[in-house]
Amino acid sequence: MRVGRRAVVAVVVLLALAVGAGRATALENGLARTPPMGWNAFYSLGCRVDERVARETADALVTNGMAAAGYRYVLLDDCWMAHGRDPGGSLRANRDRFPEGIPALAAYVHARGLKLGLYLAAGTHTCEYYAGSMGHLDQDVQTIAGWGADDLKVDWC
Secondary structure: OOOOHHHHHHHHHHHHHHOOOOOOOOOOOOOOOOOOEEEEHHHHHHHHOOHHHHHHHHHHHHHOOOOOOOEEEEEEOOOOEOOOOOOOOOOOEOOOOOOOOHHHHHHHHHHOOOEEEEEEEOOOEOOOOOEOOOOOHHHHHHHHHHHOOOEEEEEOO
16 A cells, blocks of 8 residues: 555654654743844845935834734844944944934834844954954944834844
């Protein structure tokens, strides 16, 4: 007698249930009940991201129902920062693309019930050769937190 593939899959599933494979349960620690979901500028725009697009995206997430479905992050990856630091060594936003600055963008995103995420590179520069955080990581994290960002991605380019 030849057994079909569907029958084998059904038997495996039934056996798993029979031997006690229960439902997965979430930890009740308040963290990541669902995966953090949102829009990441770099995957669609690369270095063409700017303040206008970030604001329009925040609005779109709300009006098209994506926010209600759990998409709550507007994530600015590489290229949001300036190539260099200010005289005090602080990271700064690219003024041409973010003329109102990151704190104003964070306030705009938060006013829509969403969260803002930013990117840092732990090395001397980002993948696109903007200011990296090597030697400034603590300072940069404090700066970004002070601006009101809710999420931080750090990588080694």
